[in-house]
Amino acid sequence: MSSYNLNDVLKARHSQNDERKEGQEIALDDISRVKVLSPGRRVFKRFIRNRLAVFGAVLLITMFVFSFIGPLLYPYGQKQIFYKYDEQHINYAMAKENTAYNGFDIDPAVTVERAVNNAMNSRIKSMIAEGQDRMVTFGEENAYLIEKLVKDIYQVSRLETAQVATYGSMVAEIGTYSMVGKKMTFNGAAVEGLEAAVRAAIAANASGGEFEHNGVTYTYARGKAKSYTVTAALEGINYDGEPLGEAFEQAVEAAAAAGGIFELDGAQYAMRKDGSAWRVYRMGASTPARVFSSLTVDTFTVGTEVSPELRLKAMLAAPAGGSFEAEGQTWSIEQEQDFWIIRDAEGKEYMELTPFSVRRYNGDNTMEYDLKKAISKKIEEMAAGNSKSGSLTYQLPMQQANGEYAYDENGELMFADTEMTITQRDTGEYVINCAQIIYVIDMYASPSAAHILGTDGDGFDVMARIMYGGRVSLMVGFVVVFLETFLGVIMGGLSGYYGGWVDMLIMRLVDIFYCLPSLPIMIILGAMMDAMRMDTYLRLLIMMAALGIMGWAGVARLVRGQILMLRDQEFMVATEATGIRVRDRILHHLVPNIMPQLIVQATMGMGGVILTESTLSFLGLGVKHPLATWGTIINSVSSASAMSHYAFIWIPVGLLICVTVIAFNFVGDGLRDAYDPKAKR
Numbered sequence: 001m002s003s004y005n006l007n008d009v010l011k012a013r014h015s016q017n018d019e020r021k022e023g024q025e026i027a028l029d030d031i032s033r034v035k036v037l038s039p040g041r042r043v044f045k046r047f048i049r050n051r052l053a054v055f056g057a058v059l060l061i062t063m064f065v066f067s068f069i070g071p072l073l074y075p076y077g078q079k080q081i082f083y084k085y086d087e088q089h090i091n092y093a094m095a096k097e098n099t100a101y102n103g104f105d106i107d108p109a110v111t112v113e114r115a116v117n118n119a120m121n122s123r124i125k126s127m128i129a130e131g132q133d134r135m136v137t138f139g140e141e142n143a144y145l146i147e148k149l150v151k152d153i154y155q156v157s158r159l160e161t162a163q164v165a166t167y168g169s170m171v172a173e174i175g176t177y178s179m180v181g182k183k184m185t186f187n188g189a190a191v192e193g194l195e196a197a198v199r200a201a202i203a204a205n206a207s208g209g210e211f212e213h214n215g216v217t218y219t220y221a222r223g224k225a226k227s228y229t230v231t232a233a234l235e236g237i238n239y240d241g242e243p244l245g246e247a248f249e250q251a252v253e254a255a256a257a258a259g260g261i262f263e264l265d266g267a268q269y270a271m272r273k274d275g276s277a278w279r280v281y282r283m284g285a286s287t288p289a290r291v292f293s294s295l296t297v298d299t300f301t302v303g304t305e306v307s308p309e310l311r312l313k314a315m316l317a318a319p320a321g322g323s324f325e326a327e328g329q330t331w332s333i334e335q336e337q338d339f340w341i342i343r344d345a346e347g348k349e350y351m352e353l354t355p356f357s358v359r360r361y362n363g364d365n366t367m368e369y370d371l372k373k374a375i376s377k378k379i380e381e382m383a384a385g386n387s388k389s390g391s392l393t394y395q396l397p398m399q400q401a402n403g404e405y406a407y408d409e410n411g412e413l414m415f416a417d418t419e420m421t422i423t424q425r426d427t428g429e430y431v432i433n434c435a436q437i438i439y440v441i442d443m444y445a446s447p448s449a450a451h452i453l454g455t456d457g458d459g460f461d462v463m464a465r466i467m468y469g470g471r472v473s474l475m476v477g478f479v480v481v482f483l484e485t486f487l488g489v490i491m492g493g494l495s496g497y498y499g500g501w502v503d504m505l506i507m508r509l510v511d512i513f514y515c516l517p518s519l520p521i522m523i524i525l526g527a528m529m530d531a532m533r534m535d536t537y538l539r540l541l542i543m544m545a546a547l548g549i550m551g552w553a554g555v556a557r558l559v560r561g562q563i564l565m566l567r568d569q570e571f572m573v574a575t576e577a578t579g580i581r582v583r584d585r586i587l588h589h590l591v592p593n594i595m596p597q598l599i600v601q602a603t604m605g606m607g608g609v610i611l612t613e614s615t616l617s618f619l620g621l622g623v624k625h626p627l628a629t630w631g632t633i634i635n636s637v638s639s640a641s642a643m644s645h646y647a648f649i650w651i652p653v654g655l656l657i658c659v660t661v662i663a664f665n666f667v668g669d670g671l672r673d674a675y676d677p678k679a680k681r
Contacts, residue, residue, distance in 0.1 A: 046674035053670020059663035063656070067470030078468035078628045081459040082451070084442040085403045091361040092420065093432040095375055098294040098357050099125075101154065104312050110158055110289040113139035120146075120292055124154050134261055136161075136270035136283070143270070145286050149319045151338065152355050153293045160284030161270065165239045167252050168277030172234050174218065177202070179226040194218070198230055234277075252280055291315050295339075295353040300369045306351055314342050314353060361431070378422060379430055388424040393417050399437040447648055454648050456636050458626070462649050469628040470656065476544055476629075477609045481602045483548025488555025489598070493586045495556065496563030506556070513553040522546065526621035536627045543622050547612060551605075558601060562594040596671075604668030607661035614657055630657050 047053055071078075101121050103112075116139045123146060127135050133148040136159060143159040166172060175186040177198045184195035194213055198220060201211040208221040208228070216232055223229045237249050248264055255262040255271050256278050262269055268283040293315050297306050310326045314333055317324035318340050323332045331350070332343045339354040356379070358372040359365055374394055382390045395415040398406040406414045420434045441459035445451055453462035495506035525546055529539050566572065567590065575585050610630075616622035617631025618638065625632055634650045637643055643650060 044674070047670050050670040050673060052666045053673075056663040056666025056670065059659055060667060063470065063660055063663065064474065067467055067474055070467040071464065071471065074464055074467060076461040076464040078460065078464050079626050080461065080464070082442040082445075082455055082461065083439055083459065084445075085401060085437055086440055087435055087437050088440065089421075089433050090436050090438060091431055092434045092436065093358060093367060093375065094361050095356065095358040095379055095422075095430040095432065096428060098152075098296055098355055101292040101294050103156075103290045103292045104308065104315070105290055106155075106288045106312065106316070110287050112144065112156060112158070112289050113141065115139060116144055117290075120156065124292060127154075132260060136261060136272075136281075138272055143281065144289070145283070149291075149316075152295050153291065153315050153318055155288055155316075156290045156292060157286035157288045159270075159286045161281035162284065163240050163279055164244065164269070164282050165237055165248075165252065165280040166234060166274075166277055167237050167256055167280060169233070169235055170275060170277030171231050172238070174230045174232050176223060177220065177228045177230060179228070184230070194230075198228065202228060252278070293353075295355055296357040297351055298354055298358075298365075298369060298372060299351045300349045302366060302368050304351070310342075314340070314351075318353065375420075375422065375430075375432060382422065382424070390422045391419055392422070393419050396434070401437070403437045403439050444646055453652055454646075456633070456646075456649055457642075458636070460626070460628075462633070462652075465628040465633050466630070466653055466656065469630045469633050469653070470660075472540070472623065472627065472629045473610050473613055473631075473657075474660075476540070476547075476613045477606045479544045480547045480551065480609045480613075481606050483545070484551040484555050484605070485598060485602050487548070487552035489559055489591060491552065492556035492559025493563060493591065496560035497567055497582070497586055497590065499564075503560070507560070510553040510556055513550065516550060518550050521550070522616055522621050526616070536624050540623050540627070543613070543616070547609065551609075555598070555601060558597060559594060562597060563590050566590055566593055600668055600672045603664060603671055606668075607664035610657065610664075611661055 101124050103117065103120065116137060119137070123135060123137055127133070127146065127148065135146045137144050137146060143161045145157045145159040147155050147157070149155050173187055174191065174194070175184055177184045177195070179202075182199065184190075184198060186194075191213070197211060197213040197218070201209065201218075201220060208219075210217055210219050212218070216234070218230055218232045220228045220230045237252060251262050251264050251269070252271075255269070260271065261283075262271075270281045270283055272279045272281065291312060295315070297311055299306060307327060310331070313324050313326035314331070317331075317333050318335070321333055321335060323330050325331075329345050331345070332347070334341050334343075339352050339356075341352045342350050344350045354376075356376050358367060358375050360367060371394055374392060378390055378392045382388070394417070396418040398414040398416045400406050408414055418434050420432050423431050423433065425431060442455050443457050443459055445455040447454045451461050451463065453466065456462055456465065491506050491510070495503045522543075525542070529542065534542075563586075572585065572589065575589055580589075613622055613629065614631035614634070617629045618635045620635060623629045623632055625636070630653050633653045637646045637649050
C-alpha cells in the first residue's frame, strides 16, 4: 500500500487552484475584449463571408441598375421604331386589260332597274361570246335594249314592248271571269265564245274544273272576290291578237332555235324564255339610259382631272368619230387601233380611251403617259411572243441615298436609266418591278454604334427592349413573390396557431392548390384575355395576380410548420399570460421568428417566378407585344430560321435570364447559410 506525503498533496492542490484561477482570469479578460454583435449584423457578417452570395448580390444590383436606371440614360424607348433609306426592288406599277364594264348615266331621269344594272357585266360578256351586237333583257317592270356602239362601249336603253304571241308548251292565264257582272276579262285578245263556255262550266261545277273550247283545254279555278281564273295549256304558236302569218311563225321558230332578236316586215321582235315556252314581243321606241364601257381614261398630262361629262360625251362620240361638244368647247376624237385619242380645240392631245390600264401599284394614276405607252407596247410584244416575263429600260427620276430626288445646278430634275421587269401573274395582271430608294423600317439591323444590339423585326432597338423588359420581369417577380408571401403568412399563421378544424380546412385548401394544373390554367386565362382584347397593362396585372394566387400554398405550409414548433415555447406562454391579443401574438411574436425562413423562401422563389413569366410570354400567354419583357423578346425570334440568323437578339436575353435566376439562387443560398450556420456545417 502506497503512502502520500501531506505536504506534496497540499502543494499540488494549491498549484491546481492557481492554474484554475489564472485560466478564469484569462477567460474573463478575453470576454471583456469580445464585441457583442446584434442578430442582424451577425447574419450580414456571415452573408458577406459567402463569396457566391456576395457575387449574386452584386449581379442583382447590376441587373436592377441596368433595368431601372439604364432606360433613363439610354436615348431610345422600348416602342420607338427606326427607319432607314434602302434601295429595294419594289412593285412599281400594275397593268391589266380591263374586263369589267362600268356604267355612266346618259339621262339620270331614265333609270335602269337594280337587278338589270347588276347583271349588265354578264349580259355584255355573253353578247361578246355569242358574237351578238344587240340583246333585249327583261326586268320586273321594263325591257331594256343593249346595243354595241363600238368595241368595249355598249349603250343600254329602256325599251317599250308589247306581247304578240307565245310559242311552245306553256300554261297561260287567259283571263278572269267575275260572278258579279257575269263578264269575262281577257288578259290579251278576246277568244270568241269563251265567255259563254266558262259560264256554262261554272254552272255545271262551281268548285272548278276543266272544259274544252274550239279544241283547246281550259282550266278554271276559284279566285278572289267571287271570281274565277281561267288558264289554258297552249301548244305551238298562240297569238295575243290577230295572226301574223306563216312568215312570222317561221321567223319565231328560227329565233327560238337561235335566241335573241329578229326583224320582219320593218318591225323588230324580241324573244323571252318562259319555262319551256317563249314569249314574243314587238319592240317599240327606246330611250337611252346608260353607257357601259371597259375603257380607261388616260390623260397626257399627269394629274389632269377628267370630268364625267367629258368622259361620257367621248364614249358616245366614239362610234362616229369627228368632233363633239363638252364643257363648253369643241373636242375631236380619233381611233387608233383599240384606243381613241381625244384632242382639245387647239388640237393638243388631252386624253385617250384605252382598254389597257396601267397604274401605280397602289392604284394611283400618277404615271406619265409615255411610260404607260412604253409598258403597254412591251406587254403587247410579250403577248405576241407568248412570253410571261420581259424587261424594258426607262428613265426615272434619280434618287439620292436619303431617298430624295436629285436636281442639277439649274434646279432641273435629273433622270437615270432604270431597268423594269414585267411579270405576268396567273390571274392575267402584269406587275412592273424596279429598284427604288424607299424609306423602310430598319428591321433586323446588325449591332452597330447606333444600335448596340441591333434592331428586331419591328424596328425596335433591342438594347432598349432588353432594359425595359428587365424592368417588367423583375417587377413581376417581386409582386408575385410578395403576393405569395402575404397570402401564405396569413393562411399558414391561422392554420398553425389555431390548429383543429381551422388547420384541417386550410391544409385541405393547400392540397387543392397543390393539385391545380398551373400551365393549363394560364393557357385558358391567356386565351380568354386574347378573346377579350384586353389592355396590355391590365393583362400584366391579371397575370401577376394569377401567379401569386396559385403559388401561396408552399409558403403557407412552411409558415404553419414553423408556428407549430414555436407556439408552445415559453415566450408564447408568456404572451398568453400577459393577455396579448391573438393578432399581435401572431404578427409581433411568431411571424418575426419565422422571417428568416420567409426571406430565404422568397429570395429563392424569385428566380422561378421570372422563369415562369418568361416562359408564358414566350408562349404568347403572358405579356403581349409591344410591351417588352424578356419572354416576348425571345418570342419575336422564335422560329428556327430566325434564331439562326438573329442570334444577337435572343442570346443576350437568354443570358440575362440565366444570370438573374442564378444570382437570386446564390443570394438565397447565402441567406439560408447566414440565418442557419449549423446547416452549412
